[in-house]
Amino acid sequence: MRPYRLFLTTLVFALFVVSCKKDHYDVSNVHGVNAEGEVLAPLASASFTVKDLMERFGLLDLLYWTADGDIALHYTMQMDSILEGYEILKFNDLDYEEHYTYPNPFPNTPPPYLDTVLSFERTITFESEHVFVREGFIKSGRLEFTMESNVGNLKHVVLRTSNIKDAAGNDFVLDTPIQDNAFVIDLSGLRYFAEEANTLTFNCEVTIGAQTTVEPELNVNLRIKGHDMAFREIQGYVERYSSRDRVDTVFTLFPGAIDGQLGLEDVRLKLTERNTFPMGARFIIDTLTLWSKDNAPISVLEPLPLPIEMPPAMQYVEALNKVVNFQISADGGHFLASGDYILNPENVTDMVTVVDTNRIDLCADVEIPFSFRVGDVKYVDTVNMNVANLEVPELIKELTLELTFNSLLPFNLNASFYMFNSETGMVTDTLLGESKVIKASFDGKPATTEVTLVVDEDRVENVLHSNCIIMSYELDTENHNLHLNFNQKLDLSVKGRVKYKGNLDF
Numbered sequence: 001m002r003p004y005r006l007f008l009t010t011l012v013f014a015l016f017v018v019s020c021k022k023d024h025y026d027v028s029n030v031h032g033v034n035a036e037g038e039v040l041a042p043l044a045s046a047s048f049t050v051k052d053l054m055e056r057f058g059l060l061d062l063l064y065w066t067a068d069g070d071i072a073l074h075y076t077m078q079m080d081s082i083l084e085g086y087e088i089l090k091f092n093d094l095d096y097e098e099h100y101t102y103p104n105p106f107p108n109t110p111p112p113y114l115d116t117v118l119s120f121e122r123t124i125t126f127e128s129e130h131v132f133v134r135e136g137f138i139k140s141g142r143l144e145f146t147m148e149s150n151v152g153n154l155k156h157v158v159l160r161t162s163n164i165k166d167a168a169g170n171d172f173v174l175d176t177p178i179q180d181n182a183f184v185i186d187l188s189g190l191r192y193f194a195e196e197a198n199t200l201t202f203n204c205e206v207t208i209g210a211q212t213t214v215e216p217e218l219n220v221n222l223r224i225k226g227h228d229m230a231f232r233e234i235q236g237y238v239e240r241y242s243s244r245d246r247v248d249t250v251f252t253l254f255p256g257a258i259d260g261q262l263g264l265e266d267v268r269l270k271l272t273e274r275n276t277f278p279m280g281a282r283f284i285i286d287t288l289t290l291w292s293k294d295n296a297p298i299s300v301l302e303p304l305p306l307p308i309e310m311p312p313a314m315q316y317v318e319a320l321n322k323v324v325n326f327q328i329s330a331d332g333g334h335f336l337a338s339g340d341y342i343l344n345p346e347n348v349t350d351m352v353t354v355v356d357t358n359r360i361d362l363c364a365d366v367e368i369p370f371s372f373r374v375g376d377v378k379y380v381d382t383v384n385m386n387v388a389n390l391e392v393p394e395l396i397k398e399l400t401l402e403l404t405f406n407s408l409l410p411f412n413l414n415a416s417f418y419m420f421n422s423e424t425g426m427v428t429d430t431l432l433g434e435s436k437v438i439k440a441s442f443d444g445k446p447a448t449t450e451v452t453l454v455v456d457e458d459r460v461e462n463v464l465h466s467n468c469i470i471m472s473y474e475l476d477t478e479n480h481n482l483h484l485n486f487n488q489k490l491d492l493s494v495k496g497r498v499k500y501k502g503n504l505d506f
Contacts, residue, residue, distance in 0.1 A: 049489040050409070069486035073368040075251060078361075082245050083341050085277070085358035089139075089234060091198075092127040094226035102218040116151065116208040118220060123201040126229055131354075132197035133236040138164075139356065141187040141229035147178070147206065148221045154178045155209035161202035165191045178206075187229070197236055233355045238279065241343040252332035260330045260377030261295075265481070269300065270365040271320035273310050277343060278352040281310040281360055283319070285339040290326060292333030300324050305339070316363065330377050337364075370484035377475040382420075382468050398499040401453040405438045406446045406491040410483055412476040413438040419466035427470075429462035438490070442480055 054060055054071070065071040100120050126133070147154050157178050164172035164187065174185055194200070206220065275281050286305040291297035301322065308319045341360060407413075415436050419429040439447040475482075 047489060047491045049486065050484050051486040054486075065486055069488075071370050071484060071486055073366075073370070075366040075368075077247070077249075077364040077366075079245075079247070079363070080361050081359050082362055083243055083281075083343060083360040084356070085354055086230065086356035087243075088128075088131055088238060088241055088343070089231040089354065089356050091131075091141075091226075091229040091231075093229075094124065094127060094224070096122075096124055096224040098122060098222045098224075100220045100222065102220070104216055104218050115155065116218070118206045118208065118218065119204070120206075120220075120222075121201065121203050122222070122224075123199055124224060124226070126198045126200070126226070128198065130239045130241045131234065131236065132239070133192065133231065133234045134194060134197055134351070136192045136231040136234035136236070138187045138190050138192055139230045139232040142227050143185045143187065144182065144225040144227070145184070146182045146223045146225075148181060149208065150215060150219045151208045153209055154181050154206060156207035157183060158205045159185070159202050160204075161200060163192060163194050163200045163202075165193065167191075192231075231356070233353065235351060235353050237349045237351055238344055238354060239349070240345060240347040243341045244338070245341060246336075246338040248334075248336050250332065250334055260475075261327055262330050262377065263325070263327045264368055265325045265371065266369055267324050267326070268365075268367040269320065269322050269324055270318065270367070271308065272316040272363045272365070273308070273319045274314070274316045274359075274361045275310040275312055276314055277358045277360065278312055278354060279344045279348060279350075280312065280346070282342045282345040283308040283310060283339055283362070284342070285337065287336055287338040289336045290328060290333055292329035292331075295327060295329060295333070298326050300326060310360065316361070371481055379473045379475070381471045381473075397457050399455040400497045400499075401455075402495040402497075403451040403453065404493045404495075405449040405451070406493075407438060407449070408441045408444075408446055408488045409490055410440055410442060410477065410480065410488065412440045412478065414474040414476060416472045418470040418472070419462055420468050420470050421466050422468055428466045429459055437476075440476075440478070441488075442478070 050071075051060075054063060059073065063071050064074050100118070102118055105116075145157075155178060157174070157176060159174040160171060162171045166172065167189075169191075172190065174183075176183060192200075208218075273283070284305050284307045285301065287299075288301045288304070289297045289299055301324070306320075310319065311317075343360075415438055417430065418427050420427050436451050437449070438451075439449045441447045
């Protein structure tokens with residue numbers, strides 16, 4: 001066995017212990033390692049920063065930080081179009097039925113073969129509980145007319161109304177033959193004018209061909225159905241309109257590997273809103289609750305209900321800026337918010353112009369500084385490995401690793417390392433024997449901790465029957481508030497000594 005192969009084996013064991021990444025190591029074909037130090041005292045090093053840790057948890061996209069490295073979690077919940085103009089500019093479908101009676105000019109005698117013209121006037125109302133239109137541009141809508149009569153066939157119709165005008169400002173006129181006793185008017189793209197809001201009055205002349213009845217009265221039954229009536233723009237007034245909204249979502253802080261409780265302090269909750277309607281609105285929050293495992297639901301805002309005024313504005317304006325404190329599980333929790341949106345809460349009946357693109361948007365921003373209280377927080381990591389094909393461990397009598405930690409982290413780490421076989425589900429050995437404390441830096445100066453690991457001949461065999469290392473860390477802040485910064489880091493250097501079976505000459 002050559003000395004450099006034994007040196008490589010020793011260094012590989014060191015790398016297994018100090019790795020902080022979930023990589024898979026297959027060392028069956030190791031050919032060379034770059035390291036500093038003498039053959040009898042090889043030196044390896046590892047380092048990770050708070051930024052590395054945040055990247056590991058997939059949090060970088062949620063973070064913002066200053067030039068000094070101070071960081072905060074930033075959650076944004078964008079609630080676009082919680083109320084839009086097109087919702088209130090839609091009208092209910094309508095269904096009218098009217099019966100008209102006319103004296104027969106030829107009672108009791110066979111009538112001559114002549115056309116008969118019947119005239120009538122009708123006013124219908126577009127139904128809406130909140131919107132009253134004096135003028136407007138019609139976006140969509142159609143009126144279906146169906147007529148039945150005890151006279152001959154309905155032949156022709158002329159319908160006129162001054163409430164509907166074309167693009168040139170001319171009164172609407174429909175002059176068309178009648179087929180199957182029915183006809184349809186498409187109102188899309190036309191303009192609407194009325195002195196009495198939401199009403200449409202039309203005059204209708206119906207030509208009846210080949211009158212055949214000798215009854216004393218001529219009967220015409222008229223049915224009008226309106227469908228899909230909506231405006232693109234109106235001038236009128238909108239009465240008080242309310243809509244309820246609810247947000248129920250799950251959020252994460254440190255998902256997966258971290259367990260425990262975090263006391264979050266100075267969490268800033270911001271609400272900004274944009275109300276492009278020409279009248280004021282109000283958002284009344286009646287629920288804003290957080291909860292997580294092992295924690296009862298807590299109300300983030302007090303007191304509730306909380307009314308938030310929303311004056312007309314084309315840009316986002318701040319509606320709420322509040323600092324709150326609460327405790328939550330380290331892996332995240334559940335968020336529930338609900339409330340009522342009220343348009344024109346004072347029910348002002350001034351004439352306004354409303355378009356279907358008017359809207360109310362709400363944006364919730366939550367800033368969580370990385371300065372919080374820690375309670376029973378644990379972090380578990382694993383390193384997968386394959387040492388089954390190593391050729392030299394049978395020559396090792398004892399392996400000693402001297403680990404030196406230089407920490408700028410603001411918390412102690414109570415560390416435990418376990419050898420584990422994932423196929424059998426068994427812990428095969430513990431590298432530290434008992435948990436070791438990696439000291440924290442509470443004053444901004446590096447704190448040094450030295451740990452010695454001794455792996456004897458029997459434990460080398462245990463290592464060979466393992467395929468991963470489980471590393472468990474318990475965070476301890478000694479009652480200090482935990483304040484994280486991207487510049488904080490943990491450096492580790494490893495020095496190794498090995499005792500061999502037999503005599504080897506280096």
